[in-house]
Amino acid sequence: MMTRQQDEQTTVPRRIAFVAPFGLGEKTTVWARTLPLASELVRRGDVVTIIIPPWDTPDDSGRSWQAEGVDLVNVALTGGLPFVLWRMLRALDRFQPDIVHIVKPRAHAGLLHWLFWQRRHLLPAGPRILLDVDDWEQAWAAINHYPRPVTRFLAWQEEWGIRHADGITAASRWLVERAQLYAPNTPVLYLPNGITPPPTVAEVPPPTQTTQILFYSRYVEVTPAWLADFWCALHCRQPTATLLIFGDALNEERPALFRRAMKERCPTAAAQVIWQAYNPVLVDTLYQTSACAIFPAAQTPLHEAKCSVRLATTLLRGVPVVAIAVGEQQTYGAGGAAELVAADAPPETFARVVADMLEAPQKRLTQQHRARQRLLQMYNWGKLTDQLSAFYCQHTTGQ
Numbered sequence: 447m448m449t450r451q452q453d454e455q456t457t458v459p460r461r462i463a464f465v466a467p468f469g470l471g472e473k474t475t476v477w478a479r480t481l482p483l484a485s486e487l488v489r490r491g492d493v494v495t496i497i498i499p500p501w502d503t504p505d506d507s508g509r510s511w512q513a514e515g516v517d518l519v520n521v522a523l524t525g526g527l528p529f530v531l532w533r534m535l536r537a538l539d540r541f542q543p544d545i546v547h548i549v550k551p552r553a554h555a556g557l558l559h560w561l562f563w564q565r566r567h568l569l570p571a572g573p574r575i576l577l578d579v580d581d582w583e584q585a586w587a588a589i590n591h592y593p594r595p596v597t598r599f600l601a602w603q604e605e606w607g608i609r610h611a612d613g614i615t616a617a618s619r620w621l622v623e624r625a626q627l628y629a630p631n632t633p634v635l636y637l638p639n640g641i642t643p644p645p646t647v648a649e650v651p652p653p654t655q656t657t658q659i660l661f662y663s664r665y666v667e668v669t670p671a672w673l674a675d676f677w678c679a680l681h682c683r684q685p686t687a688t689l690l691i692f693g694d695a696l697n698e699e700r701p702a703l704f705r706r707a708m709k710e711r712c713p714t715a716a717a718q719v720i721w722q723a724y725n726p727v728l729v730d731t732l733y734q735t736s737a738c739a740i741f742p743a744a745q746t747p748l749h750e751a752k753c754s755v756r757l758a759t760t761l762l763r764g765v766p767v768v769a770i771a772v773g774e775q776q777t778y779g780a781g782g783a784a785e786l787v788a789a790d791a792p793p794e795t796f797a798r799v800v801a802d803m804l805e806a807p808q809k810r811l812t813q814q815h816r817a818r819q820r821l822l823q824m825y826n827w828g829k830l831t832d833q834l835s836a837f838y839c840q841h842t843t844g845q
Contacts, residue, residue, distance in 0.1 A: 460492045460838065463543035463573075465534065467555040469500035469520065475580055478755045479617070479639055480549050485514035486831035495519055497537050499530050499554040527554075534558055545842055547576045547615075551607025552583050552600055560603075563610050574842040577607050579625065580617035580639070582751035589666055589696055589748075608632075613841045615834065617753035618774045624751070635837045638774060639753045640827040641762050657687040657804055660736035660765065662756045664693055665700035667749070668742045668793075670707035676742070676793035677708060681715035683801040690720045692732060733763045738803050738810065741769035742796060745789040749773050757784075758825060761817040766810040768800050778825075783817035 464484055470477045476496070484494045495517040500506040508522035521533035531554065538546065538558070548559045562575055583604050587597040608614065608628040615637040616622045625634045659680075668676075677689055695701050701721065708716040722728070739760045743749040750773040757778050761767055767784040769775045770791070779786045785803055787796050803810060 460487075460545060461541065461543045462487060462492050462494045462545045462547060462838075463538055463541050464494070464496045464547045464549055464578075465538070465555045465558050466496055466498045467550045467553045469498050469503035469506055470518075471500075471502040473502060474755050475549060479580060480578070481513065481516060482640065482642060482827045483831055483834060484516040486827050487835065488515035490831070490835055492835075495537075495541050495543075497521065497534050497541075497558075499523070499534060501530075501554075530554065531557055531561070535561060538562075543573045545576060545838060546573045547578060548607065548611070549578050550581070550583070551577055551579065551604045553603075556603040556607055559607050559610070574612045575610075576613045576615065576838075576842070577611040578615045578617075578637075579608070579621050580753060582621065582624065582747050585746065585748035585751065591697065613837065615837070618751055619777070620747070620750040620773055633837070633841045635833065637830060637834060638777070638825065639755050639758060640825045640830045641758050641821050642827055643822055654735060654737050656735055656737050657684060658736045659687060659689050659800065659804075660732055660739040660760075661689060661691050662693050662739070662741075662760070663691050665695040665697070665704060668744055670704045671711075672742070672744075672793050673704060674707040674711035676797050677719065678712035678715050679794040679797035680800055681712060681718060683797065684804055685718075687804065688718045688720060690722060690732065690736070692722045692724060692728070694724045733760070733765050736765055738766040738768060738800065740796075740800060741767060741775055741784075742793075743770045743772045743775060745770075745772050749775075754778070758821060762821050764814045764818065766803060766813050767817070768796070768803055770796070778821075779817075781816060781820055782813060783820045785813065 464480050466476045466480060468476065480496060484496060487494050496519065498518060498520045500520040501523060504523060506520040508520065510517065510519045512518065519537050521530055521537060523530060534554065535558065546562055548555050551559060559575065559577065566572060584601045587600065605628055608625050611632055614625045614632055614634045616625055616634055617638055619636060622634050622636050680687060708719060741757055753774040757767065757769065757775060761778065761783060767779065769779050769784045769786055770789055771786040772789050776786055778784065785799055787799050
């Protein structure tokens with residue numbers, strides 16, 4: 447027989463507030479991870495809001511709207527950091543959440559996390575505080591050239607946040623292990639990035655006849671020398687192939703380093719490289735015209751920790767993939783969903799696998815079917831949200 451408390455838990459909607467570190471701009475976490483989870487929770491009867499400091503999308507300052515049933519609250523940016531934090535705190539207090547889910551333990555979200563945790567000394571019956579981690583922020587410090595004080599502060603925020611949470615959701619197994627290292631008694635849920643199934647399941651497109659290779663890049667995945675050696679080796683095997691490097695560098699000087707390495711290593715092969723800044727208008731065309739996509743990655747904390755939305759999207763769109771088996775790339779690509787290459791393999795080996803893929807259209811077609819099936823079965827946002835909802839019930843009720 448269901449108790450009154452159990453009945454209330456099944457009939458009273460939970461009020462869940464996600465606290466974002468930035469807006470719905472180029473950074474993918476909020477729109478590609480937080481919003482899909484939030485919208486799925488709404489479909490299950492929860493009341494959900496996302497509190498946003500839109501410093502990266504200043505045109506959204508002070509604006510609120512609803513998307514997929516989720517209230518998106520962009521606080522005003524006027525007055526500087528203290529006033530932005532105050533407005534975020536007020537928005538949370540007005541919402542009266544049962545659960546506050548901090549998105550990334552850094553910047554504004556990390557500071558709100560600290561404030562809410564301190565308020566427990568005054569308001570012990572406040573909301574449960576959970577933390578979502580989808581990156582190892584300390585791994586970005588050198589790439590972003592943060593000043594030493596900023597680097598140390600962000601490292602403190604990240605580690606403090608992990609140690610002070612009622613529960614943690616982590617996008618990669620590497621992050622699960624890191625969270626358990628810092629907070630061994632805190633429950634942790636492995637919650638990778640998912641995909642939204644298309645309204646209708648279209649036929650897997652037949653393999654394209656081109657030899658264009660797509661490489662989504664922020665110019666941090668591998669060294670310039672690695673990419674140059676790979677492309678030189680592939681060009682020797684497939685001289686008509688083109689490499690389309692699609693994306694924006696995090697540092698302005700990085701593309702020049704890659705271009706120079708290409709030209710010095712193999713000038714003829716370098717002429718077959720297309721350097722294209724990221725433009726969302728081009729995405730569909732590039733998926734349709736690329737014979738395969740590559741996801742090389744060095745075996746470093748930066749890549750071990752991440753869970754690539756781009757990789758999941760590329761697989762779902764039916765583009766055959768060759769990837770280095772690092773971090774979540776080996777999980778997404780398991781079961782034949784992608785052609786995986788050992789993390790310690792030299793670039794020449796990676797080139798050989800890509801060349802074999804280009805020469806085997808039937809193999810590409812088989813991989814396309816396996817990838818879509820695996821994604822729809824294992825990485826459906828609906829299934830992942832069921833796991834999150836159960837995690838909420840197990841670790842946030844009756845406490």
